[in-house]
Amino acid sequence: MGALGVVLLAVLVFLAVSSWSRQPVAAAPSVQPIDFPHRTHVQTYKIDCQYCHADARRSDYAGLPSVSRCMGCHKITASDKPEIKKLAEYAARAEPIPWVRQYKIPEFTYFPHKAHIRAEVKCQTCHGPVETMTTVGATTGQRLSNDLLNLVGLRPAAPPLTMGWCVECHRTQNAARGLRAPLDCVTCHH
Numbered sequence: 044m045g046a047l048g049v050v051l052l053a054v055l056v057f058l059a060v061s062s063w064s065r066q067p068v069a070a071a072p073s074v075q076p077i078d079f080p081h082r083t084h085v086q087t088y089k090i091d092c093q094y095c096h097a098d099a100r101r102s103d104y105a106g107l108p109s110v111s112r113c114m115g116c117h118k119i120t121a122s123d124k125p126e127i128k129k130l131a132e133y134a135a136r137a138e139p140i141p142w143v144r145q146y147k148i149p150e151f152t153y154f155p156h157k158a159h160i161r162a163e164v165k166c167q168t169c170h171g172p173v174e175t176m177t178t179v180g181a182t183t184g185q186r187l188s189n190d191l192l193n194l195v196g197l198r199p200a201a202p203p204l205t206m207g208w209c210v211e212c213h214r215t216q217n218a219a220r221g222l223r224a225p226l227d228c229v230t231c232h233h
Contacts, residue, residue: 075142081179102157105156152231152232153232169204213225
């Protein structure tokens, strides 16, 4: 029984180390240079995600709006609010806002936003209910708990923005909507 315990402990340590080392950056709601209320912009004013993240429909990256795009509305709208005053300061200095990155997939993975926009995948599918968030926070990547549950034969759902989660989404979309979302490795890893 002692040797089996040592082997099991070694496997658990290996899984813990390998799981942590392959995680993409997992972010919790962070302190941003400006508190940007997605809830206000999306729910109240019905601004589409792609208005601010315009690169999503034509690029691999969704991009962030320029300060001048923000100031297009905020020269007039809510210009007296403290967060808008911060925005105006960045605009006056012609300096981009140094946002703290929230979503990051591993460097060896390719993810094209434009293909997903063309397939009419809603932004919330991957990013969660951003329209309800004041501060966006991502919980992504591998989890030791999932690895342990898989080890004992249970099959938990893959965490968001992991390979298993993406492949399952492609399978589900192919079956439900008759799409041909690719399932081969070179789609994301090339």
